[in-house]
Amino acid sequence: MGVSPRIFLSRWLVNTVAVMAAANIVHGISYDKFGTLCVVALILGVLQVFVRPFLVFFSLPFLVVTFGFFLLVINACLLYFVGWLVRSFHVDDFVPLFGGRW
Numbered sequence: 001m002g003v004s005p006r007i008f009l010s011r012w013l014v015n016t017v018a019v020m021a022a023a024n025i026v027h028g029i030s031y032d033k034f035g036t037l038c039v040v041a042l043i044l045g046v047l048q049v050f051v052r053p054f055l056v057f058f059s060l061p062f063l064v065v066t067f068g069f070f071l072l073v074i075n076a077c078l079l080y081f082v083g084w085l086v087r088s089f090h091v092d093d094f095v096p097l098f099g100g101r102w
Contacts, residue, residue: 011045075097
């Protein structure tokens with residue numbers, strides 16, 4: 001079963017708005033132009049669908065001990081990786097990412 005294009009586009013739009021809000025609210029996250037946000041949202045969505053489940057599975061002991069708060073670290077790592085991949089999306093440090101991915 002696949003996802004319809006309408007659902008995919010709506011999720012992509014919501015993810016783009018969320019990344020834009022995080023970049024405007026959190027100091028240390030910035031972007032050069034709106035097209036960058038679209039690319040970042042697409043890459044982040046793909047990573048959350050394909051990579052995040054493996055990270056969650058392999059870090060299950062940390063998730064249990066920290067009562068799920070280690071998910072913030074996983075989400076921050078994914079956003080930091082996207083900042084490393086996309087050159088016009090700037091992430092200054094690892095610390096601002098905890099405010100950017102709740």
